[in-house]
Amino acid sequence: KTDTTQDQKKKVAVIVSTLNNPWFVVLAQTAAAKAEALGYEAKIFDSQNNTSLEADNFDNAIASGYNAILFNPTDADGSVVNVLKAKAAGVPVFCMDREVNSTDAATSQILSDNYSGCVAIGKYFVEQMHKQGKYVEILGLVGDNNTWNRSKGFHSVVDVYPGLKMVAQQSADFDRNKAMETMETMLQAHPEINAVFCGNDAMASGAYQALVAAGKANDIKVFGFDGAEDVVNSIKDKKIVATGMQFPKVIAQTAANDADEYFKGKRDFPKKMPVAVELVTQENVNEYMGYGKAPNP
Amino acid sequence: MEAVIPAKKYKLQLAKFQSLIALFVLCLVISLLSDKFLTATNAWNVMRQISVNICISVGMTLVVLTAGIDLSVGSVLALCGAITAGLLKNGIEIPSSNLYIGFTILGAVVAGLLAGSLLGWFNGWAITKFKVPPFVATLAMLTIARGLTMLWTKGFPITGLNESFAYIGTGWFIGIPLPVWISGIIVFIAVIITNKTKLGRYIYAIGGNENAAILSGINIKKIKIIVYSMAGTLAAVGGLLVTSRLDAAQPNAGTGYELDSIAAVVIGGTSLSGGRGSVLGTVLGAIIIGVLNNGLVLLNVSPFWQQVVKGFVILIAVIIDKANAKNE
Amino acid sequence: MEAVIPAKKYKLQLAKFQSLIALFVLCLVISLLSDKFLTATNAWNVMRQISVNICISVGMTLVVLTAGIDLSVGSVLALCGAITAGLLKNGIEIPSSNLYIGFTILGAVVAGLLAGSLLGWFNGWAITKFKVPPFVATLAMLTIARGLTMLWTKGFPITGLNESFAYIGTGWFIGIPLPVWISGIIVFIAVIITNKTKLGRYIYAIGGNENAAILSGINIKKIKIIVYSMAGTLAAVGGLLVTSRLDAAQPNAGTGYELDSIAAVVIGGTSLSGGRGSVLGTVLGAIIIGVLNNGLVLLNVSPFWQQVVKGFVILIAVIIDKANAKNE
Amino acid sequence: MLVAENITKKFSGVTALDNVCLELHTGKVNAIIGENGAGKSTLMKILSGVYAEYDGRIVFKNQPVRFQNTRQAQAAGIAIIHQELNLIPYLSVTENIFLGREITTPWGMLNKKQMGNKTQELLNRLKLSVSPDTKIAALKVGQQQVVEIAKALLLDAEVIIMDEPTSAISESEVEVLFSIIEQLKKENKAIAYISHKLDELFKIADRYIVLRDGKAIESGDMKGMTDDSIIQKMVGREIKIVRKAVVTGKDKTLLSVDNISLKHPVRKNDQLLKNISFKLKKGEILGIFGLMGASRTELLETIFGMHSKRSAGTVEIEGKQTNIKSPVGAISAGLALVPEDRKKDGLVLGLDVKANICLTTLQDMQSIGLLNSRKETSLAKKYIGDLKIKTFSEKQLVKNLSGGNQQKIVLAKWLATKPKVLMLDEPTRGIDINAKNEIYKLILQLADEGLGIIVVSSELPEILAVSDRILVMAEGTITAEFAANDATEDNILKAAIPKTI
Ligand SMILES: Nc1ncnc2c1ncn2[C@@H]1O[C@H](COP(=O)(O)OP(=O)(O)OP(=O)(O)O)[C@@H](O)[C@H]1O
Ligand SMILES: Nc1ncnc2c1ncn2[C@@H]1O[C@H](COP(=O)(O)OP(=O)(O)OP(=O)(O)O)[C@@H](O)[C@H]1O
C-alpha cells in the first residue's frame, strides 16, 4: 500500500486520543505542523478517548491511503490491535507520549514517562513537606491508565514515609471544575491538610481556585502534572508549588522526524525512546514555558 | 388508566413534599456518618456548587413542561462562558482593518447572555418552523455549540480573567454567596412566571394538550421559541458562573450537564411528557443530587464505589417519592 | 389538529423513503468530494463501524416504541464486555476455598449476554414495579453499571484475550465481516418481532395508548420488562463486538453511546412519545450517522469543524425528512 | 344473568357509587339512565373489570365473581364499549379490533390475512366504509366510535355493555347499530345500554335502571313510560324541554361566508368543502345538519382559520372583510368554536377546572401583569353555577369529571370570550337531558343577547329544537336550506343523504 512514488505528496495521519485537553491539542497540532513543514500532507484524527472510535480512525486512515501514522494511543493495551492492523497494511506507526504494550507493533515509540515523572514529583513533595503532614490526592478519570501510572509513581515514593498521611483520595475526571468542587468538599472534611497532589494541571488549577476561595491558598501546597501554560505561570507567581513538565512539542516533532526518515529509507529505530519528564519548581520555573522549555533559559 | 388518576392527582399535590422526604432521609443518613456535613460552611458549599445546575435546570423545567427537551445546555454553557471570557480578555480584533474593540465586564457578560438566548432561539426556531423533534434539534445544537467552542478557544482554556469578574462566582453578599443569590433570584422569577403569568399557564397548557392550546388561540410557536430562548439564556448564566468561579473558560466545560439537569427535573417530579411539574420540585431535585455528591466525597467513598452508590440512592429517592403515590 | 393527522400518517408510510433521500443526498455529496468514499473497503469499514450502534439502537427502538427510554446502554455495554473479557482471561477464583472456574469462549460470551439481560430486566422491574420514570431508572443504571465496570476492571483495561474470540469482531464470513452478519441477523429478528408477532403489536399498542392497551387486557408490565431486558441483551452484544474487535475491554467503553443510539432512533423517524416508528428506520438513522462520521474524516474536515458540520447535517437530514410531511 | 349487589365505589374525594344494586336480564336491552356524573360509567367499569377495587359483590350466571382486570371479564363473556374512545391512534382498524386477542399462525406469527378478513366482515356488518388498514388517527370521531362497537362485537360475549355508543354517530349508523342490537337480543344476550338520547331508549330498551347521584333509584319495564316520567325519575323533578319560539325579522347580518372551499390534506385534488356560502344574522341560530362525513366539522374549522393553507374563500364579520389565518385571529375577530372532540381539542385534562375555563381569557385575568387568582376563581365559579357543572371544587382536575361535565367546561371557556359568533360542533354530545336543556336555554338566551350562533349536530330533535334556520350538508356542499317552521324530519334527512350512493 505504501507506494513510494515521489511525485505525489505523502500523507501523514495524526491520530490523537483526545482534543478535549490542551496538552493533546499541542501534541497533535505540533505533530501535524512539523509533518507539513517536512513537506507532507497531514491530518488530525480525534479518537475522543474512545478506543473503538480510534479503531475506526485507523480503518479510515488506512482506507484513504495515508502513508504513516503519528499515533497517540487512547490506551496502552487496547490500542495494540489498531497498530498491528496498520502494520499489516504496511503503514508505519510512530507512537507519541503513551506506549502500546507490544514490542514490535510500532515502528518507534517516543514516550513521556508518566510514572518516573511522578516519582520525581513525589520526591520533591516529600522534601517540601519535610516528610511530615496530611494530604489529599485528586485522581483523573478512574478508567484511564495514565491516572494510575501517575498515582502509582507518586505513591511509590511518598508511601515510604509514615509521616505523610493521605487522608482522602477522590477522582475529578481531569476536569478543572470537578476538581474545584471536590477540593471544596474535601476541605470541609479535612481542613487540616497541608498539600494536594493532582493527576493533571487542569485539576491543579481547579483545586487552587478552591483554596483561594477558602482563603487557604498559602497554607496548602498544590502539586500538578503536565506543564500546562497557566500552571507554569501560577508557579512563576508562587501560587502552585510544582508540576511535571512533559514535552508534547518535542515528542511530536521527534515522531514527525522519524516518519520523515522512514520515508527516506531508515528502518532501524529505537523501539522505545523515553522523553524525560522534568520537574518544574518555583526555583527553576524560568527555564520553562507552557508545554516546553523557554526559548532562552 | 382512570383508576390511577386520583393517585396521579394525589402525587401531584404532594410531589414537592415527597421529594422533601427523600432529601430529609438523605441528609439524616449523611449527617449521621459525618459530623462535617451539617456545618454552615458545607451547606454554603453545596448551595454554591448546585447553583449552576439550578440555573440550567430551571430552564430545562420550562422546556420539559412544554413536552420538549434541551440537550444543548452543556455546550451552550461552555460556548457562552468562552465568549464572555474571550471578549473580556482579548476583545475583538479585526486584523484587516487593524481595528480593536475592548469589552467591559458588563459588555462581555451581556454578550455571553445574548449568545445564549440566540442559540436557544435557534433551537426553538428549528423546532417550531421545521417541526424537528426537540431531541434532534437540541442534539444537533449540542455538537454545533461544542464545535464552535473549540474553534473559539482553539482548544485551550481562556484563563487569567480580571479580578472583579471572578467576584461574580466567588463573592459574598450579606452572608450569602453571589451564585446562590443569582440562582435564587432566577428560581424566584421562574416560580412567578410558572404560577402567576399568562406565559406560565400557556406553557402548562401546551405541554398538557397542544391541540387544545392551539384552538384556544395560544400562539404555541411563539411560546416555544420564548421558552427555548430562556433555556439558552439560563445556560449562559450557568456558563458565566462556572467561568468566573474558575477564573477560566474551559473548552470542555459542561460536558454531560444535560443529563444532570434533566435528572434534577425528573427527580423533582416533572413529567417528561409535559404539562405536569414545578420549578420548586426541580430545585429539590438539584439539591438532592448536590447533597449526594457532597456526601459521597465527605465520606470519602472510593471513586469506584461512588457511582454505584449514587445510582442506587437516586433510584431509592425516586421510589420514596412514588411510594406515597401508590394508591392502587 | 384534525388536519395534520393524515399528514402524520402519510409521513409514517414514507418515513423510511424520506430518510433514504437524506442518506442518498449525503452519499452523493461525499462521493463527489472524495474518491475514497465509494470503495468496497470503505463501505465495509462503515458497515463494521456502525454494527455496534445498530445492535444497541435496535434495542433502543423497541424501548422507545413503548414510549420509554434507555440511557444505560453505554455502561451496560462496557460492563458486559468487561465481564466476558474477565471471565475469559481470568475465570473466577474464590480465594477462600482455593477454587478456580475457567471459562470457554461460549461460556464467557453467554455470561456476558446474561449479565446484559439481567441489567435490562432490573431496569424494567424498577420501571414497572415502582413506576419510576424510565429516564430516571435507566439513568441510575447508567451510573451503577459504570461503577460496577470500574470495580470489576479496577480501572484497567482487560487485554490479551484469546485469538478465536477476537475473530467475532474481526473475522469475515463469505465476504462479509462477522459484526455485519451479527447486526444484520439482529435487525432481521427485530423486524420480524415488530411486524409479525403479538409482542411487537403490543409494543406499538403500549406506546400508542397505554390505557387502551390495559383495557384490551394486555399485561403491559410483562411486555415492558421483556423489552428492557432485550435492550440490555443487545447492549451486551454490542459490548462483545467492541471487546473482541479491540481484543480488550475498556472500563470507559461506550461512554455517551446512549445519545448516539437515541439519535439513530429519532433520525430514523421513531417518535420519542412512542407508538410510531420502525426498526428499519433506525437502521437508516444509524447508517446516516455512520456515513456522516466516515465522510467527515475522508473529506479531511478539521476535528473542530467536524462537530459543527455534523450538527448541521443531522439537522438538515431530519428537515429533509419532515419536508414532505409539511402539508400544513 | 348478571347481578350486582350493594356496589360502593369511592374515588379520592368523591363517592361515585353508593350501595348500588342492578340486574341485567338476558335477551333484553337494559337501559341505564341518569344524569352526568350519576355513576353509570363507573358502575359499568366495575362490571367489566376495569376497577378491581370496590365494595359489594357481583354474581354472574349464579356464580359470585370478582374480576381483577378486563381480560378476566372478557374471558367470562362480558364485553364493553367504553364511553371514551380507547383506540391506538397509530394502529390500523384491524390491529385495534384484534388488540389483545390476535389470531396467530402455527408458528406464532400474526395471521394478518385472517384478521383482515374478519375485520372486513365486521365493518360490512356495521356498514362502515373504510379499509381495515386505515390508521385510527385518520378516522373521524364517528368512524372511530363504530370501530369501538366492532371491537365489542368481535368476541361474542353474553353480556354486552354499551356506554353511550351513539354519542358520536349519526342517524344512519344508529339505525345499523339498533338492527344489530335486535339481532343480539334474539341470540339471547344481555345488553346494558347507556344513552342520553331518550328517543333511542324508547326505540330499543326493554327495561330501565335509573341512577341518581350514585344511588340506584328504581328499575322497571320500559313499557308505559313517557319522556316526562323518565326525566322525572332521573332528575328527581319536573323539567320542561324548551322549544324555540321561532323569531323572525332579524335583519342585521353578522357573519357572511363566501365561496369557502377546502382541499383534502392528502388527496390534493379532492375538495372536502365545495364553494360554501351562507349568512348568519345577529341573534340568529343557524342549525347545520348532515350525516357523518358531511364535512361540517371541516366547515367550522375552516371558518375558524385552522386550515388557512388549504382553504379558499372569504369571511365577513359585521360587513368587515376578515383575513383569519389562525385561531388567534379568529378569536380576536369575535369567533368561538366549541370543538367536536372535547378530549382531543377542547380540554387540557391535566389542568384543573379553573385553569381550563380561564384559558381563553387570561389577558382579562391579569392585574399588574400577573394572573389574579381571585378573578379566575370568580369566573370559574360563575360558569360552574350558570352551567351547573358537577365538580366538588374549581380545583378538581378536569380528567376526573364525568363526560358531560367536561363538555360544559369547554362551553364555559368559550362563552368566557364573549364572542360575536359562537360555533358549536355537536354541543350536547354525551350530555344528559337536563344539562342539554340548560344548554339549549343558554343558546337561546345568548341569541337573544345578540350573538350569532351556528349549531352543528347529528341529532335532528336538537336541530329542530333550537334553530331559526337550518342548513343541510352532504359531501361538502350545502344541499338544502329550511326556515324552522317548514323543516320536518324527513325533508331534512332526504337532503342529507349523499347523492353519490
Ligand atoms: N377517576 C376518577 N377519579 C375521581 N373521580 C371520578 C373518577 N371517575 C369518575 N369520577 C366521579 O364519579 C362520578 C361518576 O362518574 P361517571 O363517569 O360514572 O358518571 P356518568 O354517569 O358516566 O356521567 P356521564 O353520563 O357524563 O358519562 C362523577 O362525579 C365523577 O366526577
Ligand atoms: N383529517 C382528515 N383526514 C382525512 N380525511 C378527513 C379528515 N378530516 C375529515 N376527513 C374526511 O372529510 C369528511 C368530513 O369529515 P367531518 O368530520 O368534517 O364531517 P362531519 O360532518 O363533521 O362528520 P362528523 O359528524 O363526524 O363531525 C369525512 O369523510 C372525513 O373522513
Ligand SMILES: [Mg+2]
Ligand atoms: Mg359516563
Ligand SMILES: [Mg+2]
Ligand atoms: Mg364533525
